[in-house]
Amino acid sequence: MAGNMNITLKVWRQKNSKEKGYFETHLLKNISPDMSFLEMFDVLNEQLISEGKEPIAFDHDCREGICGMCSMYINGRPHGPNRGVTTCQLHMRSFKDGDTIVVEPWRAKAFPVIKDLVVDRSAFDRIMAAGGFISVNTGNAQDGNAIPISKEIADKAFAAATCIGCGACVAACKNASAMLFVAAKVTQLSLLPQGMPERKRRVENMVAQMDAEGFGACTNTGACSAECPKEISLATIATLNREYYLAKLTSENV
């Protein structure tokens, strides 16, 4: 079903991490408002292929807002204009016929561009490897109902655990800080009784790795939470700070 929108796209092109990037302009006709933003890119790429040109590389997989792979910086906002949605969940009905849309990759020192709109977010995996877990080997668990956890706590832990690791918080932040991402995990695990034994080590190690990766400092501007597709709350950052200072005050890792 072809639609009736005409869109001008200004897209970032960059061959690889070493070469310099530039903007390229494309005109798209007959875009349907029911298309998702990424489906519009599919249409554009089909067009480029048929013209013998190279399609635009972008990250995506689930296309339903949960894998955290899609990552476009649209008109100056990570994941575009709508609150609480990822790029893949954005639909063309959120734009107007005749609009010009500027699309860039995430920009952050810790997220180098790989090609076009694709960046390297492996720093997040390394932060998780530094402490984003509970050390429990398979087979060591007691009955799931052995420790009652109140619904309020479970719900709060769940809300923090919904982070999809997309990196929009970093892209939104003028300092390219990864605080919201780290805070979400620290909050989830420090709320739960299972997370208590490693509470201090965890936060210290995760923060140390975050700093080592070259993410910026947090100056509490709140852009991260405002742009987070899962609406991870700024309160998690307060929890992270509290956990961190508590750990530092009583640290065994001096």
Next chain:
Amino acid sequence: MYTLDSKIPEGPLEQKWTKYRSTVPLVNPANKRNLEIIVVGSGLAGSSAAATLAELGYKVKVFCFQDSPRRAHSIAAQGGINAAKNYQNDGDSVYRLFYDTIKGGDYRAREANVYRLAEVSTQIIDQCVAQGVPFAREYGGMLSNRSFGGTQVQRTFYAAGQTGQQLLLGAYSALQRQVGMGNVKMYARHEMMDVVIIDGKCRGIIARDLVTGKLERHFGHAVLLCSGGYGNVFYLSTNAMGSNVSAIWKAYKKGAFFGNPCFTQIHPTCIPVSGDHQSKLTLMSESLRNDGRIWVPLKKDDNRHPNDIPEDERDYYLERRYPAFGNLVPRDVASRAAKERCDAGYGVGASKMAVYLDYSSAFERYGKIEANKRNLHNPDKETILNLGREVVKEKYGNLFDMYKQITGEDPYYVPMRIYPAVHYTMGGLWVDYNLMTTVPGLYALGEANFSDHGANRLGASALMQGLADGYFVIPYTIGAYLSTEIRTKPIPTDHPAFADAENNVSNHIQKLLNIKGTKSVDHFHKRLGKIMWDKCGMARNEQGLKWAIDEIKKLKEEFYRDLRVPGTANELNPELEKAGRVADFIELGELMCIDALHRNESCGGHFREEYQTPDGEALRDDENFMYVAAWQYNPDGNPILHKEPLIYENIKIAQRSYK
């Protein structure tokens, strides 16, 4: 002729696993350090296996094509995970979960495997809770449950509509812990291109670094394929864009048998197709059938707004046809019933290929309870509905939001429109009780194996199976093989078998790039998908399948003549990745049709129009088809069929009835 040995342990059903587990040969810790295991895939099956094997002391390498292991498609699972905990005291037990699964699968799964699955299900929940997976809880602090299709107990554990996400993040954190400790080496943005076989045993893989395009050789004493399902052979499905068959297809072509390739699950509740631009379909979790009611208008071509159609002019066809299970019949039954109504002209929406999933009576029911809780006397209807909407939001909020994002309609006020879509593949590599394929040293776990679900999987059982395979089965069963391999030194990757395999991969890539035709990969993928959906989808028949096999052959020929893949092999090249996958899907499509054509019966998701009961239910032929069809690749012609007979010693076979 080769005979399939499923290696099912002797003894009574309830004791098979316990006994086997305590007698399977062990590998001592010092030897484990010298044994290398390759895991392809980082979904629930891959992550849980890799983390657990690394905890045990093996040297593990993990591969995934996404940029992080956390993005494997398991992340998208919504509704929940089953376990026979009987926390609700509603009569659940290991036996009942076993029974429901065998019956749900229409008597086409192996008893011993399914029983083991039901047995370890309870440990999975414990393990996940210990990892900090925030399952939904009741006010009293206990774990909460809900119902899924094909069962009459509440045994499904969940975390809102994001259960897969929470389970995968749990397994991912266990994996990252091992990565941090240096026990696992992670290769993200890497695609497995082939397996390497030396002297009849699997000894490694060829992988492609997707960023640089470089081909790499990796040795392993054993290789575990945990690469997920192949529903994307239909082009449109609820799977992620990258989900593919390639890893297991390459293994098939190297000698691993493919089990029941045609067993596909079409999920009844997905958001309908809206146009040609559509790139994927979105599932609306089965858990929504807990509270939602499915209906179509009683009158044909009724164009009224759903809210204007009065109660007595609606046909709640599932409740009408299946009073015992109502809206919670299994997926294959619900999907066929929706198709039947739409084909008969009662469908709704612009395309008329949709039915309603309606929450208004749930809003009312929950609203009344909530009003009572809050001591509101005589609240008006709108107040009740709003209170109900709040409750529903808590249970399914993310699903309702997703629906609204995609369709632009608000399901809190208008019934959802839904239609069946391809969702899951019960077929996969044939494995024995140890999860080993017909190639020694090569294993398949999770959705990639032919699985415990027979001809139809029950909801919330894939997550259970993936984690059972990875956390609790393979860590034991792999000992049976690796204990015989402790003297095998790592084979240097300059071995001719590695060089050969790499060469073949490289040639295939060049072949795809050199076609330089006129049509894109998606063009061919869409055409393949249409053939498969029309002829090998929800309903199949002999004539259609024969036609499809012919068409797919022609499509393959055209693909290799007219494909255009831009770019080169030495860079990030998503089109090239897709081309390789679609090349494999085309070949798989043919095998699926061959399998569907040979199975002259209907069972579970495999519905052959020629074989149905007078009231349109699937008609099995137990006499002739109570077996697993395991296909062997034949480079010189048609694939060769091997049969593993299914023997039911503990369950009485019956016609499946949900009436």
